[in-house]
Amino acid sequence: MDKTLLKGLLALETLARSERPRGVTELAAELALTKSNVHRILQGLVHQGFVRKVGDQGRYEPTLKLWELGSYVFGRLDVRQVAHPHMEALALKTSETVHLSTLDGIEVLYLAKIDSPQPVRAYTTVGGRAPAQCVATGKAQLAWADPGILAAVKLALSPHTPKSITRPEALDEELKKVRAQGYAINTGEWRAQVCGMAAPIRNSAGNVIASLGISGPADRLKPRLMQSLAPAVQDACAEISSSLGYRASY
Numbered sequence: 001m002d003k004t005l006l007k008g009l010l011a012l013e014t015l016a017r018s019e020r021p022r023g024v025t026e027l028a029a030e031l032a033l034t035k036s037n038v039h040r041i042l043q044g045l046v047h048q049g050f051v052r053k054v055g056d057q058g059r060y061e062p063t064l065k066l067w068e069l070g071s072y073v074f075g076r077l078d079v080r081q082v083a084h085p086h087m088e089a090l091a092l093k094t095s096e097t098v099h100l101s102t103l104d105g106i107e108v109l110y111l112a113k114i115d116s117p118q119p120v121r122a123y124t125t126v127g128g129r130a131p132a133q134c135v136a137t138g139k140a141q142l143a144w145a146d147p148g149i150l151a152a153v154k155l156a157l158s159p160h161t162p163k164s165i166t167r168p169e170a171l172d173e174e175l176k177k178v179r180a181q182g183y184a185i186n187t188g189e190w191r192a193q194v195c196g197m198a199a200p201i202r203n204s205a206g207n208v209i210a211s212l213g214i215s216g217p218a219d220r221l222k223p224r225l226m227q228s229l230a231p232a233v234q235d236a237c238a239e240i241s242s243s244l245g246y247r248a249s250y
Helices: 003-017 024-031 035-047 065-076 079-094 136-142 147-155 168-181 223-243
Strands: 051-054 059-062 097-104 107-114 129-131 184-187 194-202 208-217
Touching: 003 024, 003 035, 003 059, 024 035, 035 051, 035 059, 079 097, 079 107, 079 208, 079 223, 097 136, 097 194, 107 136, 136 147, 136 168, 136 184, 136 194, 136 208, 147 168, 184 208, 184 223, 194 223, 208 223
Parallel strands: none
Antiparallel strands: 051 059, 097 107, 097 208, 107 129, 184 194, 194 208
């Protein structure tokens, strides 16, 4: 392994995470390197356009070249491609149908799915749609949606089953619960005999751009079982979000 390369990457990451330009002496102490070593590393980074010298006090800061390169990588990321291995792992772990959805207006659009191996399973199609407030993958996104989208959803509330949310106040309470627990549950609100649970997927800016969930027959996917499976679904969503560049702040 090239130690010089690793030192250069470490110095670059340190500068990128810093809130102000840093000097050679300061960086050397933080990285446990000699000042001459840090100076050579910085000169190389300056030469390649990743770092620039600021003022006349020997301080350095990163340029926008990092952002430029990151934009190229981000542009190639497809949430379906990133999510696929995590969907397969979740399907294996839960033995239920796994859905990847995104919010499109007041509906969810199913982007990808892996069917349950069990003979009785939830039926959906890739490219299909459902009212966002009626399904777990929709609620998992509505909980962090723009007020305009929520207003449109509230105007369109209607009963699809006896358990459908039909009052704006009830929807607000449901989404408050989703935000508090980090996942959403559907107890037969779109199709009476189908239940599900889902969690949000975030991009590098922290915005919820999709959701991943499981669904199955109501007589098998009971609330207690969904609660026990919630950590597996949340972990899968966290890993996908991380692959998309999201970094949680604590």
